[in-house]
Amino acid sequence: MDIKLDSYIDVIPGIGERKKLIYNRLNIFTIRDILNHYPLRYEDRRMFKRLSEIRQEEMVSIKGIIQSFEIKKPKQGMTLIKVTIRDGYDIGELTFFNNKYISNKLITGRTIKAYGKAKREFGKVRMTSPDFEFDSSRLKTGCIYPVYPLTRGLSNDEILKVLKLIINEINMESLEYLDGELREKLKLCGLGDAIKNIHFPKDPILIKIAKYRLVFDEFFILHLGLKVVKGITEIEKGISFKNQSKLLDFIKNLPFKLTDAQEKVVKEILSDMKRPVPMQRLVQGDVGSGKTIVAFISLYNSYLNGYQGAMMAPTEILAKQHYESAKEIFCELGLTIHLLTGSTTKKQKELIYKSIRDGECDILIGTHALIEDKVDFKNLGIVITDEQHRFGVRQRGKLLGKSDFTPDMIVMTATPIPRTLALIVHGDLDISIIDQMPSGRKPIKTYAVEKKKRNDVYSFAAKEIDKGRQIYVVCPLIEENEKMDLKSAQDLYESLKSNYLKDYEIGLLHGKMKAKEKQEIMDSFLEGSIDVLVSTTVIEVGINVPNASVMIIEDSQRFGLSQLHQLRGRVGRGEYQSYCVLVYVGKNEVTKERIKTMVSTNDGFEISQKDLILRGQGELFGTRQHGIPEFKLADISKHQSVLKLAQQIGDEIIENDPKLERKENSTMKTELKLRMTQINGIIIN
């Protein structure tokens, strides 16, 4: 049998077309994938107990000699097999239903081993439908038994058998890509041993050792990969935006003075833009910290140097908002700015494409319509995008078009995350942080109110509206069910209209609405003709209505901390004292802890750290985050010290050999190439 790591799994005897598709459902395509399909948990089946020593209801391995067996058919379609076994002087009984396999294998005098829940009845030990095997086999009994994530049509035992076969056939030592000295220094076991022991551990301590190596690997490969990508970008030809003199006047004439944090980040960006190397920078800032103006300054710098700029937003509403603000800021400066989204008419689109191609358009703002093939810039200098739409190398190529130069790139994120995490998520970028709010902002006051007291909440809201303010109400989020989300939004809307807030103008916004309808509602809210905006969570990150001063979140216990913080960030964006009211039911520990955190701090970094601890990485990043690999074993909330170590070692290697060109790093590079292609958009040449 010729099994290679990258062979498809149907090289394994017994895996045909049908089985292959079942494996594919678990994302298992190749031999490597199945080796990386790790157990969810283990059962300690090592000890065989004498029948005489077994306790009632104990989960245990036993073995005995088959004394006799009978096969009955108590009713149509059912076969009952009873096997009597003997262990010394003691007798046990194993019962199986409809088990064709065993019925063909039973021979009196043969040793049978079983694992299952033992019952003592009438002086006998009985087991019903236990796992079993014969003679010297040790796959299911007398071992530490791994339990795998499964799918319909695939059993744990099938996976075990396949793994056993692969591990016997493949030279496991050939999996290693780290040199022995480094491994020794870091006290890491060999990769082959780690894989062997994660599947077939002889001892629980070996599972720990294996996991440590595999967790290290997941972090290390990702970190190294991101660094290599960064290294590749740095050798591409970039644009040097040297002419920055007029920019100072522009900054001076802004309607407000930049905060120190904004100034610091602008400086970092401008110094990057001056270098003839493509900028790859992440700007992290808490909600409302004023990232947009930083983006505009960068776009203007590109314009002053004769280049076009593009800014991409995650939704049409946000794209339009940026477009309106850009027009306001740049209106007297004679720039041509266009908005390109899915709702732009065909005719308008054609005109915009032409204007981009001819170089007449100075700044293009839009949604991902911006990276369609037809968008062909004459001389694109800078691209500003958000974390969800950050480009992989491939998409960047698309934007590059015919230019010989790689444009500068800024990625904006409103999800502030601790630095260690930022490095693993955005390790290929340089990081700038806006950690200060514009002056004059009053911290948002946050209150938690039990649902039964919501009357008070809405009478408070009415008072705020009477003062001239506006209100957001976010409805309960009902997971994975848009229909029910919609219903709950409509119900809430009706009840506010007919009851709590009947004297005011109320608008409803939900995910099922067409982009145009959504925009109309948002425009009315922005203009102030709507007092209350009831919405599902489509109040996306980034909406800016400074007159809105109250955010009411219904059933807030259903939201994660970071999401609550984002929602809260929709208020407190102007001069008015703002409030966030968390309406909740239930008092479980996580709810209490979340409320406590929200009430006690407005700091997004602190909140995301807490969220990570409360919910684990998967939840924090959710599906919203694009480009983050799913770790199999690693968990940044639990394994922070391994993460730091992996980052440190990765950095040391890259410092000495930025593109991994040295001979001693060639195996590592091959491994990296193989693994990084699995991560969105990252291809290492």
Ligand SMILES: Nc1ncnc2c1ncn2[C@@H]1O[C@H](COP(=O)(O)OP(=O)(O)OP(=O)(O)O)[C@@H](O)[C@H]1O
């Ligand atoms: N230095 C400043 N002084 C006063 N106001 C400012 C300053 N910088 C920005 N602003 C204003 O603060 C508000 C929020 O800014 P912006 O929309 O850029 O926030 P953001 O960082 O993008 O927030 P979010 O992540 O929530 O989208 C805007 O109305 C903006 O005009």
